[in-house]
Amino acid sequence: MALNGKIAVVTGAANGIGKAMTEKLLQNGAKVTLLDVNETAGKNLMESLQKEYGQEKTLFMKCDVESEEQIKDAFHKTIETFGGMDILCNNAGILDESQWEKTVSINLVAVIRVANLALEQMSKLSGGRGGVIINTASMAGLGPLPSCPVYTATKHGVIGFTRAMGAASAASGYGVRINAICPGFVQTDLFSRIPSKLGKLSHLDDLNQQLIEKFGILTVSEVADPFFELVTDETKNGEALLVVPSRKQYVTFPGLP
């Protein structure tokens, strides 16, 4: 999928991995709507990107992925402004074991809500032109992080949803590929805040340090390249792509007996 003229929406676009996804998409010719609750960071980034890529290439909207109304407004504004919607980067997420309901609400419920609302716009069966959805899961969606069991659960859920929804989309003829990117540890604000976000399991942070030693830490740019492969490789659907400093790997899952 060449990106010139393609139109993307990125949630959690103002910082971290979402910001890197946004920049990668713009570098390759796409137009991008940036969505984030952090209005200051989002507006500052949009102004910077408009100077680099042109006024007509980016749009920022303050948007809380927990709000169905705000997501619907963002998709309608994207289509009104740019003329369509081809790519969704379902990326916004938090890690906060002391606010576990909010973590589930943002990391799983909202990922499902945003994907379903995007399919209403993108599916060829409802007047869309097809495209691709990339859900941001995590290595914690493939193996447990004892210090953050709720976060682990949400990311396992994102991978299960991705695999099932990708199969459903193919079987239904939506024309929309759905994949998950599963980064290991990535140097971002979320990563930096972890020790203060573990709640009653904060005594287990030393286990995290052991895992960080084992797997290393990615830069956001190191996530952007494999992400771009999931966007552009039209053979990829229902995939979970693990990314750690030493390797990237399409995960194979045990089949049903």
Ligand SMILES: NC(=O)c1ccc[n+]([C@@H]2O[C@H](COP(=O)([O-])OP(=O)(O)OC[C@H]3O[C@@H](n4cnc5c(N)ncnc54)[C@H](O)[C@@H]3O)[C@@H](O)[C@H]2O)c1
């Ligand atoms: N940093 C890591 O080690 C790592 C590894 C694997 C996966 N992830 C996942 O990558 C995604 C991005 O995380 P990050 O590390 O870049 O974090 P980050 O905190 O640096 O950036 C997340 C962005 O999402 C925004 N956001 C948070 N809640 C939101 C909401 N309700 N609505 C809209 N925007 C919201 C924040 O304002 C922020 O700009 C998350 O889903 C996270 O779980 C992170």
Ligand SMILES: CCCCC[C@H](O)/C=C/C=C\C=C\C=C\[C@@H](O)[C@@H](O)CCCC(=O)O
């Ligand atoms: C406490 C850090 C939270 C960061 C959240 C972010 O999503 C990053 C997660 C990164 C890594 C998670 C690793 C989980 C590892 C264990 O499940 C381990 O058992 C997996 C072993 C897999 C292997 O190949 O050995």
